[in-house]
Amino acid sequence: xxxxxxxxxxxxxxxxxxxxxxxxxxxxxxxxxxxxxxxxxxxxxxxxxxxxxxxxxxxxxxxxxxxxxxxxxxxxxxxxxxxxxxxxxxxxxxxxxxxxxxxxxxxxxxxxxxxxxxxxxxxxxxxxxxxxxxxxxxxxxxxxxxxxxxxxxxxxxxxxxxxxxxxxxxxxxxxxxxxxxxxxxxxxxxxxxxxxxxxxxxxxxxxxxxxxxxxxxxxxxxxxxxxxxxxxxxxxxxxxxxxxx
Amino acid sequence: xxxxxxxxxxxxxxxxxxxxxxxxxxxxxxxxxxxxxxxxxxxxxxxxxxxxxxxxxxxxxxxxxxxxxxxxxxxxxxxxxxxxxxxxxxxxxxxxxxxxxxxxxxxxxxxxxxxxxxxxxxxxxxxxxxxxxxxxxxxxxxxxxxxxxxxxxxxxxxxxxxxxxxxxxxxxxxxxxxxxxxxxxxxxxxxxxxxxxxxxxxxxxxxxxxxxxxxxxxxxxxxxxxxxxxxxxxxxxxxxxxxxxxxxxxxxxxxxxxxxxxxxxxxxx
Numbered sequence: 001x002x003x004x005x006x007x008x009x010x011x012x013x014x015x016x017x018x019x020x021x022x023x024x025x026x027x028x029x030x031x032x033x034x035x036x037x038x039x040x041x042x043x044x045x046x047x048x049x050x051x052x053x054x055x056x057x058x059x060x061x062x063x064x065x066x067x068x069x070x071x072x073x074x075x076x077x078x079x080x081x082x083x084x085x086x087x088x089x090x091x092x093x094x095x096x097x098x099x100x101x102x103x104x105x106x107x108x109x110x111x112x113x114x115x116x117x118x119x120x121x122x123x124x125x126x127x128x129x130x131x132x133x134x135x136x137x138x139x140x141x142x143x144x145x146x147x148x149x150x151x152x153x154x155x156x157x158x159x160x161x162x163x164x165x166x167x168x169x170x171x172x173x174x175x176x177x178x179x180x181x182x183x184x185x186x187x188x189x190x191x192x193x194x195x196x197x198x199x200x201x202x203x204x205x206x207x208x209x210x211x212x213x214x215x216x217x218x219x220x221x222x223x224x225x226x227x228x229x230x231x232x233x234x235x236x237x238x239x240x241x242x243x244x245x
Numbered sequence: 246x247x248x249x250x251x252x253x254x255x256x257x258x259x260x261x262x263x264x265x266x267x268x269x270x271x272x273x274x275x276x277x278x279x280x281x282x283x284x285x286x287x288x289x290x291x292x293x294x295x296x297x298x299x300x301x302x303x304x305x306x307x308x309x310x311x312x313x314x315x316x317x318x319x320x321x322x323x324x325x326x327x328x329x330x331x332x333x334x335x336x337x338x339x340x341x342x343x344x345x346x347x348x349x350x351x352x353x354x355x356x357x358x359x360x361x362x363x364x365x366x367x368x369x370x371x372x373x374x375x376x377x378x379x380x381x382x383x384x385x386x387x388x389x390x391x392x393x394x395x396x397x398x399x400x401x402x403x404x405x406x407x408x409x410x411x412x413x414x415x416x417x418x419x420x421x422x423x424x425x426x427x428x429x430x431x432x433x434x435x436x437x438x439x440x441x442x443x444x445x446x447x448x449x450x451x452x453x454x455x456x457x458x459x460x461x462x463x464x465x466x467x468x469x470x471x472x473x474x475x476x477x478x479x480x481x482x483x484x485x486x487x488x489x490x491x492x493x494x495x496x497x498x499x500x501x502x503x504x505x506x507x508x509x510x511x512x513x514x
Binding site: 022023026110114115116118119121122123124125126 | 293294295318320323325327331333334335336350351405
């Protein structure tokens, strides 16, 4: 299948999601279930990555800033901007593409192969609306929250590493965090988070929903969905930086 | 009643079913039989709308399914129940939640009413004390029965069963067949069954359609099949020597040449 055909089918899948829900309560329940799966299910890994990411940023920035003319608080400023602008939205979303993306693709793939999607269709349920839409909306709601949590934890991890290793004091780090702060950077990080959330939920949903075959194909679809999502996240990262900064 | 008129369906260059016409009557078990690759699953998927036929028409009680829009099809599908080959139960839901799902989606009944209905149908398929089990925790036969319970929970007018006996032992197969037959009569449902199982053909085949290489090769009842002269059908149905002998015995019985209440112990002496 050509790239253009795949893209057309992806767009048709997205278009097919927009229909009147058969029972709003059931859709709400499914949405909340997905919020829990994507949000709470990924919180652990996001916390670990963010703390270490901030800690390593502090140590490596301090290692490179050797000039006595540069105040130590600059380390915190660099850590803050790196975490907000790049590490939290991009790194966390690439990890989530693996965690959430593979889960979505394999869940839908398994449902397709075991005829559960056919069973829903025969009941008169629009499976694209019921199965895909709640996942995408839940990702759009929860992933930006995870990115914000990640940014806070990243900075806290950086502060912790800085004070524990004696590179800079807590007061110096806090001063650096407030130095030349641009609220626009937070907007930029959130714009990235929403874009990446859409990519890492809709692409795996597409690969999972259209799986044909058996267990082997589910595995292949899952891997492919993660690879394509990661490439698209990086591509979108560049595009957004070029457009918005 | 479901009426199929000149249905044709292909994938790419390959024609899978060609000009199939049939009438599936209400209150009867209508069986579609045939070797693997004969087009029976594709025919069933065309009937329920999972595949769109290339040409031909399907009528549900006189209403053209082919000309219905999405909304009309959605409404009709609420009157359809389907039992899948692998049962297609939702892995993450318990037996009770699986059966309750169509009620949750399409009714505004209270939880107590829904639970009452779920227990009624589970009772009907002889499944008790399995409400809180997950599909992974129950046997193949139980999964089929949960599948039947889910298919009939909304009181459907049409019931489709795709290979209901696959992977089951002969005794459980017989129980499932009897259950489908009883439900068909009790609720006056138009039942369409796709099967390879010869016991099913002989036990519940009120109307049998034999498919061969995408064409309808033969149609008749389970009584007529015994006397059929169609060689392909005979070699498919009575494939083994044992089944051929059984067929000959049944023919003699039906012609009154041997007593069907005969005492086998006396004959074997």
